[in-house]
Amino acid sequence: MSKFDLFLQQIFNGLVLGSIYALVALGYTMVYGILQLINFAHGEVVMVGALVSLWVSLKLIASGVPGPLVFVLGLTAAVPACMLLGFLIERIAYRPLRRAPRLAPLITAIGVSIVLQALAMMLWGKQYKSVPQLIPAIPLHVGGATISTLQLFIIAVSCVLMAGLLVLINKTPLGRAMRATAQDPTVAGLMGVDINRVISITFIIGSALAAVAGVLVSQNYGIAHYYMGFLLGLKAFTAAVLGGIGNLTGAMLGGVLLGLIESLGAGYIGDLSGGFFGSHYKDVFAFLVLILVLVLRPSGLLGERVGGRA
Amino acid sequence: MNTLIDWWHRNRRNTRVVWMTFIVVGVLLALLPFAIDAAFGRTWVRIFDFVLLYVMLALGLNIVVGYAGLLDLGYVAFYAVGAYVYALLASAHFDLHLPFWVLLPLGAVIAAGFGVLLGAPTLRLRGDYLAIVTLGFGEIIRIFLNNLDRPYNITNGPQGINLVDPAQLGAFSFSRTQSIGGITFSGAHKYYYLFLALTLLIIFVSIRLERSRIGRAWVAIREDEVAAEAMGINTRNVKLLAFAMGATFGGVSGGLFASFQGFVSPESFGLMDSIMILCMVVLGGMGHVPGVILGALLLTILPEMLRYVGPLQQQWVGRVLVEPADLRMLLFGLALIVVMLLRPAGLLPSTQRRREFKSDNANAPAGTSTTA
Amino acid sequence: MTLARLSAVLAALALWGCGKTESPAPEASKPAGDTQQAAAPASAPAPTEPAAPVVKIGLAVPLTGPQAHLGIEIRDGAQLALDEANEAGVMLGGQKVKFELMAEDDEANPSKATIVAQKLVDAKVAGVVGHMNSGTSIPASKIYSDNNLPNISPSATNPKLTEQGFKTTFRVMANDNQQGKVLGEFATGKLGMKNVVIIDDRTAYGKGLADVVERTVKASGKTPAAREFTDDKSTDFQAILTSAKGKKPDVIIFGGMDPQAGPMAKQMKSLGLTAKLVAGDGVQTPNFIQLAGADAEGHYASSPGVPLDKMAGGSAFADKLVAKYKTKIELYAPYGYDAASLFVEAMKKADSADPAKYIAALAAITHNGVTGPIAFDEKGDLKGGLITIYQVKEGKWMPVETVGGN
Structure with a gap:
């Protein structure tokens, strides 16, 4: 395998990882854009999506349904479940606190995250679960590098969803209402936008994306666990900030960039630093890039300059 | 509780009442470990040692988040720095055994240095951008501690540093059980008094800072940075000072933690620990010293109390319906949600904030929020 | 609920809960809410107690x-x-x-x-x-x-x-020294490896094991081609496996647990890495085979003791x-x-x-x-502990050899 093939392989690795980050980051960024709230429980929604679809899939496989169909059915179970969950989280934990000091909903978000983990632990147990492969992963060779059909599928699904979301936000009346609410909720309210409805829908859409991300992640790695949402949520949040939180294109860009940074970081830090630093510093590398970006552009790559709003 | 506070506010100008209160509280605090030892067992003395550690940490974070309004999600890094400074210089790891009274201030100073290091690049950042950078900073410190065992072994990596010297002043060791004047003091008891002394010092400093010129500058920055700058406040220095002060308290408690535990490893300084300290500050009442103390107290003892829920379940229901450990975690999460929903400004908000919040509720438009 | 009431409830819960379960020895001062259970002191069973x-x-x-x-x-x-x-x-x-x-x-x-x-x-x-x-x-x-x-x-x-x-x-x-040595000697000896990449998960366990393996490999006169690292929450190892692939290893030694080793085995396969995975007891589990599926085949892991089915009972x-x-x-x-x-x-x-x-x-x-x-030896460690190395064959862990641990 030549040096260039290795590099190409690392780019592929980064793209797959990044498209998953991007999907999850969208949920963070949408909520943040409208409520200026870090929805810390978002990672747990991803986890619930993965576990619900796994649970449905295992029942279906037992009754002999073919793989891709099981995948679709698992997804159709996970998405509404997560939508409902997202809706409930907003209603119960965030809406009563909309006028509270800004850190109050952060604490309830952490509470929700702990509660969801505990519930998942009770419902599905504490074991790491193996997820049956439903989408075939046939390796395709591009030069000396490989990418599997499953990985291509993940990238494709992410792209389609992101494009769809952009259309929804920019071309539909609902999207206009969402943008208006993000700019100024009071004025939007005066113009006849039902703010509560818009916020609920934002959570529902974000959770649907999270559900898809959960299913894709568990397919890709063949593993699901009640704790899987935490780290993924953290990475996605980082990606959202990198791109400029509140900006949808920024979240996608941030996600893909973070994936590439991690992948190239883990791949090359060791050789570049002469073995002094190794692949265990990949997160340090990612955070340093983030800090550098924020020092140069305090609102992220594509974020707008926000004046007085702290 | 509220009547108690009102009583205090009515009488705070009366010197006699104030002195009497100090004496009564002092005696109660001094007797506390013996009372809980007798009533609940040695475990609870140890838990109260941790309560004091967390009070110090929460007060340190309170300076950054509560006073200056800078959201810090990586505060535990300073705790880690303090702990590792102590552990590296007072253990068999490098075969250095510097005395406790040198290391505690040293850890505090080094932690303050890290505070400035974190503060410097983040001066222009606001709100949640700051949150993610501080979070990243906390992770970077942890990752370095976890990985600096190669190529040169500095921190001993994930295996941590063992056999850290206990706190010692002259020949007086805090870890040994000892009889003084016929009363037996266990290690947990003696550490309680050490921690109590430093906690009281930190409370005193916190309150003095709050009412000082610097404290008012912090609040001004919190409320409106542009206006504060226009009023002639050097926001850069004042912000850096907030980070440094907060980090100092973290460094002190870190050193105490290392001496108390006798062992440090990176797993004690994860993101979840930062978040828990933040919860203590916010849940208790940001920017208000009694509130923050209450927050630290509740969030440290609540998980321990919830350990008794498992056996209770067995007695009430007759069998184990839900795994006790799961139930405990569930109840803890629910408690966070319920308390915040019932008291969005914290359990004991400062009077200023209480007023703000009330007027905020009355006339603030939907969606806008008070600054952090 | 006012704060006063809340704290009263919490305090009551604490008092009651503690009194209930913690009541230590009877000679200790009486706890509040005294409902002493059958928590008799372990040391001296009082002869008057009717129950066991x-x-x-x-x-x-x-x-x-x-x-x-x-x-x-x-x-x-x-x-x-x-x-x-x-x-x-x-x-x-x-x-x-x-x-x-x-x-x-x-x-x-x-x-x-x-x-x-x-x-x-x-x-x-x-x-x-x-x-x-x-x-x-x-x-x-x-x-x-x-x-x-x-x-x-x-x-x-x-x-x-x-x-x-x-x-x-x-x-x-x-302990790590005992198991890491066996793993390192197995890889250099019986497996006859030429080129090894060592990966650990940066936990006390994984790092400890990998360090001893590295020392053992070096002692045999070979140099590990690379040392890579991950963590105990990751599931994506594509990047480190890709750079490992650049070193053309025939053995990859992993210090870590099965939730990582499972996906790792899968990703090795999908990247076309044919090296054998060799790991410690954290991977010698049924869960590893489940997580890695067919890609678990042929990999090795050790476990202290002798195979369960060879033990009496x-x-x-x-x-x-x-x-x-x-x-x-x-x-x-x-x-x-x-x-x-x-x-x-x-x-x-x-x-x-x-x-x-x-x-x-x-x-x-x-x-x-x-x-x-x-x-136990004088330190409290397992004396002369036996360590067995297993290989996945047809979806099952099969013992390969049992070695003395010292």
Whole structure:
């Protein structure tokens, strides 16, 4: 395998990882854009999506349904479940606190995250679960590098969803209402936008994306666990900030960039630093890039300059 | 509780009442470990040692988040720095055994240095951008501690540093059980008094800072940075000072933690620990010293109390319906949600904030929020 | 609810809860809400007690958090051992005693571990099975030692645990030095590897194991091609495996656990890496085969002790565990079982549940556990522990060879 093939392989690795980050980051960024709230429980929604679809899939496989169909059915179970969950989280934990000091909903978000983990632990147990492969992963060779059909599928699904979301936000009346609410909720309210409805829908859409991300992640790695949402949520949040939180294109860009940074970081830090630093510093590398970006552009790559709003 | 506070506010100008209160509280605090030892067992003395550690940490974070309004999600890094400074210089790891009274201030100073290091690049950042950078900073410190065992072994990596010297002043060791004047003091008891002394010092400093010129500058920055700058406040220095002060308290408690535990490893300084300290500050009442103390107290003892829920379940229901450990975690999460929903400004908000919040509720438009 | 009311409720809960379960020895001052249970002091069963005196065995493992699945296994294993002892009937000091397990969650958190340790000391347990991790075992072991309470860790592997010089600290798991050496020698010797990449998960366990392996490989005159790192929460190893692939290894040694090794094996396959994965006991689990599926085939992992089905009563143990707790043995259940059994055996030998009396018997014990023959050296480490290397063949772990651990 030549040096260039290795590099190409690392780019592929980064793209797959990044498209998953991007999907999850969208949920963070949408909520943040409208409520200026870090929805810390978002990672747990991803986890619930993965576990619900796994649970449905295992029942279906037992009754002999073919793989891709099981995948679709698992997804159709996970998405509404997560939508409902997202809706409930907003209603119960965030809406009563909309006028509270800004850190109050952060604490309830952490509470929700702990509660969801505990519930998942009770419902599905504490074991790491193996997820049956439903989408075939046939390796395709591009030069000396490989990418599997499953990985291509993940990238494709992410792209389609992101494009769809952009259309929804920019071309539909609902999207206009969402943008208006993000700019100024009071004025939007005066113009006849039902703010509560818009916020609920934002959570529902974000959770649907999270559900898809959960299913894709568990397919890709063949593993699901009640704790899987935490780290993924953290990475996605980082990606959202990198791109400029509140900006949808920024979240996608941030996600893909973070994936590439991690992948190239883990791949090359060791050789570049002469073995002094190794692949265990990949997160340090990612955070340093983030800090550098924020020092140069305090609102992220594509974020707008926000004046007085702290 | 509220009547108690009102009583205090009515009488705070009366010197006699104030002195009497100090004496009564002092005696109660001094007797506390013996009372809980007798009533609940040695475990609870140890838990109260941790309560004091967390009070110090929460007060340190309170300076950054509560006073200056800078959201810090990586505060535990300073705790880690303090702990590792102590552990590296007072253990068999490098075969250095510097005395406790040198290391505690040293850890505090080094932690303050890290505070400035974190503060410097983040001066222009606001709100949640700051949150993610501080979070990243906390992770970077942890990752370095976890990985600096190669190529040169500095921190001993994930295996941590063992056999850290206990706190010692002259020949007086805090870890040994000892009889003084016929009363037996266990290690947990003696550490309680050490921690109590430093906690009281930190409370005193916190309150003095709050009412000082610097404290008012912090609040001004919190409320409106542009206006504060226009009023002639050097926001850069004042912000850096907030980070440094907060980090100092973290460094002190870190050193105490290392001496108390006798062992440090990176797993004690994860993101979840930062978040828990933040919860203590916010849940208790940001920017208000009694509130923050209450927050630290509740969030440290609540998980321990919830350990008794498992056996209770067995007695009430007759069998184990839900795994006790799961139930405990569930109840803890629910408690966070319920308390915040019932008291969005914290359990004991400062009077200023209480007023703000009330007027905020009355006339603030939907969606806008008070600054952090 | 006002704050006053809330705190009153909490305080009441605390008072009541503590009084309920914590009531230590009777000679201690009376706790509030005095509802003394059958929590008789373990040491001296009072002859007036009509019911069988209770000997409490403490257990401290993570029961919540990302490692809970391992913790509950230890708990179920220990519970089974005590249940069996109770069924068989154990006489101590001329009296039939009843063993009870007091399980506490240490959350794999060193600070919590010391609180839990103190709690077990306060509850006057007669011995402690735990802790699971090295990071919790080390600070807790000091508290046990200060209170002369023996503890047996079922799974902590950091050599430092037993190097502290405590008379009360034991473990039934081979330490990193013992297992890492066997793995390194197996890879260089029997596997005849030419080029090795070593990966660890940056935990005390994974790093400790990988370091010893690296030393052993170097001692054999070979140089590892690269050392790569991941963490114990990752599932994506594409990047490090890609750079490993650039070094053309024929063996990859992994210090870590099955939730990482499973996906790792899959990703090795999809990247076209044909190297053999060699790992420690954290990977020698049914879960690894499940997680990696067909891609588990041909990989190796070691485990202390001899194969379960070769042990007298080994497979019976597995069946009982499944029947009773619906717990499949993944990894640590047998060690939890053995640790608890050792306490029972030592107490029987000394005819007392008093730690001061039975600790000598525990230190000198020779016992045939389900994980193999157990005896302790002067530090409390497993003496001459046997280590077996397994390979996945047709979806099952098959023993390849058993080596002496020293």
